[in-house]
Amino acid sequence: MPNAYISGTGFHVPPRVVTNDDLARDYGIDTTNEWIVQRTGIQERRFAEEGVGTSDLALPAAEMAIARAGIEKTDLDMIVFATLSPDHAFPGTGVYLQRKLGLLDGANPKFVPALDVRNQCSGFLYGLATATSIVQAGGARHILLVGAETHSAALDLTTRGRAVSSLFGDGAGAVIVSATEEDRGIRAWKLGSDGRFADHLCQKVWDTTKRPFIPQDARGIGQVDPSMMWASMDGRQVFRHAVERMIGVLMETCLKLGLTGNDIDLYAFHQANLRVNQYVQHQLGIPDEKVLHNIERYGNTTAATIPLLLAEAEQDGRLRRGMKVAMVAFGSGFTWGAAIADW
Ligand code: UT7
Numbered sequence: 001m002p003n004a005y006i007s008g009t010g011f012h013v014p015p016r017v018v019t020n021d022d023l024a025r026d027y028g029i030d031t032t033n034e035w036i037v038q039r040t041g042i043q044e045r046r047f048a049e050e051g052v053g054t055s056d057l058a059l060p061a062a063e064m065a066i067a068r069a070g071i072e073k074t075d076l077d078m079i080v081f082a083t084l085s086p087d088h089a090f091p092g093t094g095v096y097l098q099r100k101l102g103l104l105d106g107a108n109p110k111f112v113p114a115l116d117v118r119n120q121c122s123g124f125l126y127g128l129a130t131a132t133s134i135v136q137a138g139g140a141r142h143i144l145l146v147g148a149e150t151h152s153a154a155l156d157l158t159t160r161g162r163a164v165s166s167l168f169g170d171g172a173g174a175v176i177v178s179a180t181e182e183d184r185g186i187r188a189w190k191l192g193s194d195g196r197f198a199d200h201l202c203q204k205v206w207d208t209t210k211r212p213f214i215p216q217d218a219r220g221i222g223q224v225d226p227s228m229m230w231a232s233m234d235g236r237q238v239f240r241h242a243v244e245r246m247i248g249v250l251m252e253t254c255l256k257l258g259l260t261g262n263d264i265d266l267y268a269f270h271q272a273n274l275r276v277n278q279y280v281q282h283q284l285g286i287p288d289e290k291v292l293h294n295i296e297r298y299g300n301t302t303a304a305t306i307p308l309l310l311a312e313a314e315q316d317g318r319l320r321r322g323m324k325v326a327m328v329a330f331g332s333g334f335t336w337g338a339a340i341a342d343w
Contacts, residue, residue: 004135005185007142007178007340008309009071010044012060013171013298014048023157023166030159041274045299047152047170053087055096055275058148061172062101064311065144071178073101075223077140079114080131081086082147082303085154089206092116097146114325120201121163121270121331123147123190124173126162128327128339129189131177141179147303154203155207156230164231167273171297173307176201177222187258189339194241201238201332203231245336247283249329253338259284263324264340266313269296270329271305280328292318302331319343 018026020043033299036042036299042116048057058081066073081094094114103110119126124147131143151168177186195295205228207213214222246269254260269277274295281291301308306327315321323343332338 001136002138002181003183003185004132004177005180005182006156006175006310006343007071008065008067008176009064009307009314010064010066010068010174011172011308011311012057012064013046014052014057016047016049017044018047019044020166021237021241026162027157028159029157029162031162031166038164038271039273039275040167042167042299043296046171048150048170052150054083054085054148055087057150057172058093058097059100059173059202061148061174061307061311062097062144062146065174066339068314069142071142071180073103073178074110075142076110076112076144078104078131078134078143078144079142080117080127081114082117082119082122082127082145084118084123084274084302085149085151093148106156110341118337119335120228120333121300121302121305122329122333122335122337124306125189125329125337126328126335128177128186129191132189134188135179137175137305143177144174145177145307146174147174147305147307149302149304151302154224154231154281160226161230163235164233167300169301171298171301171304171308173304173311174305175310177330182215184342186193186300186339186341189337190256191335191337192249193333193335194249195333197237197241197334199201199335200234201231204228239273239276241334242281242330243273243279245330245334246276246328249336249338250284250326253326253340257340259340264326265290265323266308266319267291268306268324268325268327269293270331271298271309272300272331305329322341
């Protein structure tokens with residue numbers, strides 16, 4: 001059985017920076033820089049321009065990961081795309097990325113499988129577990145795994161929506177999960193979910209219990225009530241469960257490998273809230289220099305946070321070959337996961 005390792009990382013964020021003050025000034029949201037920084041650590045985020053969707057953000061991230069892995073795009077055997085903000089309700093965004101990568105161009109189109117993963121903030125780790133298992137089973141040698149979000153298209157950028165809209169930003173991260181005979185790679189992963197809390201962080205714009213799924217007016221035009229249109233979140237419940245589950249799943253994954261927290265060289269925690277991660281870090285006694293974060297610059301980019309962290313850290317030299325890396329996430333569902341890799 002081959003090992004599965006991350007052979008390349010890439011990222012892309014849209015150029016437009018939106019600071020906390022911009023949310024107040026440009027969108028008229030009743031908020032302050034102090035409130036957002038104090039509660040979340042976020043200073044600014046990126047918003048993509050109109051006309052740019054999730055597969056567009058994913059494309060440069062994927063191209064960077066392919067280049068850094070030292071492979072050609074035609075070497076890809078599969079695409080796994082994690083997002084909660086797909087280009088469209090269906091089909092999945094993976095097929096749009098396949099097309100934009102040019103895999104279907106020319107005389108020998110690559111009809112690689114494209115799988116979308118819908119596990120929100122844990123989506124990247126659900127995708128990593130899937131890609132790792134397929135590579136280890138011999139089903140693929142190189143899998144492109146992307147986490148990308150265009151949240152700015154679906155944020156209630158008014159005071160009504162401030163508790164959610166001040167947290168999220170747009171961005172994309174990508175990795176290549178490759179087969180290797182070398183003694184390295186993803187050593188263990190663990191995933192979990194608790195559907196009792198499905199309604200505590202959700203966006204119900206798509207509701208198949210309704211006939212039709214979006215109510216219509218007399219002219220047949222869909223009418224979406226704001227309570228359905230925008231994400232809703234019980235922030236305090238999310239905070240409490242995030243801390244508990246992230247600590248639990250990290251410890252379980254370490255235990256699987258007979259490791260302690262001290263054996264880990266670098267932690268890539270999902271970037272939902274700096275305070276959540278600081279709490280986890282302090283509970284486990286993890287020193288600052290072992291923890292990556294970029295939430296202050298990008299906000300919560302959901303499925304993109306972990307690959308974005310990895311790609312930036314590899315670029316600036318903080319993440320190096322031979323390091324033991326722990327990745328941990330928690331989010332809507334509730335869902336959570338962790339993975340440990342020998343880089
Ligand atoms: O991937 C999962 C993503 N989600 C998370 O990780 C969220 C985890 N939870 C949190 O980060 C925190 O719960 C929040 C930062 C979202 C909220 O902090 P909080 O201390 O739990 O605030 P709260 O929701 O209890 O709201 C307190 C007050 C409310 O005003 P009133 O009702 O007391 O008058 C909110 O309306 O703060 C108000 N508020 C804001 N004020 C200024 C909410 N958002 C804002 C804002 N600016 N952006």
